[in-house]
Amino acid sequence: MPITETNIDPDALTLQIVADFTVPVARLWDAYTDPRQIERFWGPPEWPATFTRHDAFVGGLSKYRMTGPDGSSSAGYWQWTAVDPQRSFEVRDGFAGEDGEPKTEMPSMSMVFEFAETALGSRLTTTTSFDSLEQLEELKSMGMVEGTTAAMGQIDAVLEDLATFAHELPTASQLVGDTQVRVSRVVRGSVEQVWQAHTDPELLRRWQLGPDGWSMPVCEYGAEVGSALRTEWRDDASGEQFGFVGTVLESQPPTRLVTTERMISPADPEGADSPETTNELTLTAVSGGTLVVYLITYPSAEVREMVLQTGMVAGMEDGYARLESAVL
Known part of the structure; x- marks a missing residue:
């Protein structure tokens, strides 16, 4: 399990998750910006994700859908607001409708992903900022922390799978x-x-x-x-x-x-x-x-x-x- 620290700060309205990996920053960055890779760990194991759009640039949009074991689904989106290649990116994460378009009437949150080199490889610090204490408590009650922990537990297997995403592979x-x-x-x-x-x-x-x-x-x-x-x-x-x-x-x-x-x-x-x-x-x-x-x-x-x-x-x-x- 790569997660080493989880902190909820009700005063700052933030949830911060720190995870350490034994791979270079470049490898971890690719896993988050490549739709083929991120969809293998963004959803919890029983709710795998499919990304139909994933723009790793400012002003871009990502669309994804997680499908449960009973066939039900939940769609989400990212609006990319900042990108510093191989250092950090920031998105607005929220719920989407059946057509994949953002549901602006539903709660959304700011997420900052910070990548740093460590002596053993790399560290990812993800800070989620909420608009209110009610929103933080609502999403917490929906199992956000448990779902994120389960999802991130899948990252190591993706990072180790060099063959599937090697740059010399054919179309x-x-x-x-x-x-x-x-x-x-x-x-x-x-x-x-x-x-x-x-x-x-x-x-x-x-x-x-x-x-x-x-x-x-x-x-x-x-x-x-x-x-x-x-x-x-x-x-x-x-x-x-x-x-x-x-x-x-x-x-x-x-x-x-x-x-x-x-x-x-x-x-x-x-x-x-x-x-x-x-x-x-x-x-x-x-x-x-x-x-x-x-x-x-x-x-x-x-x-x-x-x-x-x-x-x-x-x-x-x-x-x-x-x-x-x-x-x-």
């Missing part, structure tokens, strides 16, 4: 809920470099080439909200063509880009008959480079399965391997 996918998939890979390069590679048409032409023998004659891309996107590929031997069109819905350079996407073909040049997806790209600095996370939302589970069976994830891995070797 991997994880089903989320009924209609989403999360695709992740650590790419060698800075967040700024990886962002540029995903939004600059000239760079995209160099690594998003599709299968061998294919070219990208059309690449209209950008990161401005409202921008129309269009990419087209062609088999130079057979002349076969396909592509995608979409629109930029949200842009927070260099960390987050949300777009729509529909598949197009010569017979359907605007994708009118193609199901539309929403693609949320998030870039996070981690040890070894930049964690690239795509959360893709499909109109149905059937469409999700159909797309995954096309070899989409393997194709993305080919592209990222080319990105590292030819662009970064």
Whole structure:
């Protein structure tokens, strides 16, 4: 159990938890800023969490849902208010509705996570500040201390699991809920470099080439909200063509880009008959480079399965391997 101290101060309206670890600060920081890792310990063992969004930058938002053994669920959010990389971050933590959006009428609290080096590794001090004594007592009565203690008891296993999150692993996918998939890979390069590679048409032409023998004659891309996107590929031997069109819905350079996407073909040049997806790209600095996370939302589970069976994830891995070797 990493927790070494727990203090409740009714006068200061704070709950402080101190935990010590035998890993470097960088490793502990990655565990908290990587959605694949934090969801393995944020909820108590019987209430595991799933993060559908996790922005480790000021102004960002995290969305998570904890699911109980009976199938019931409880959703929450973080609003990121301060970030000092590998030193500290501060969030506003609160309850969310079924749609994942913050429920502002419910109590929320400020949480500060402070990371420090120690002789044996690292120390994490988490200070939760409440708005009133009533709020502190209410959340305490709801089992907040016990739940946090149980959740943090899982961190050591995540920190020891170096293989699952190694930066040299290929692109991997994880089903989320009924209609989403999360695709992740650590790419060698800075967040700024990886962002540029995903939004600059000239760079995209160099690594998003599709299968061998294919070219990208059309690449209209950008990161401005409202921008129309269009990419087209062609088999130079057979002349076969396909592509995608979409629109930029949200842009927070260099960390987050949300777009729509529909598949197009010569017979359907605007994708009118193609199901539309929403693609949320998030870039996070981690040890070894930049964690690239795509959360893709499909109109149905059937469409999700159909797309995954096309070899989409393997194709993305080919592209990222080319990105590292030819662009970064």
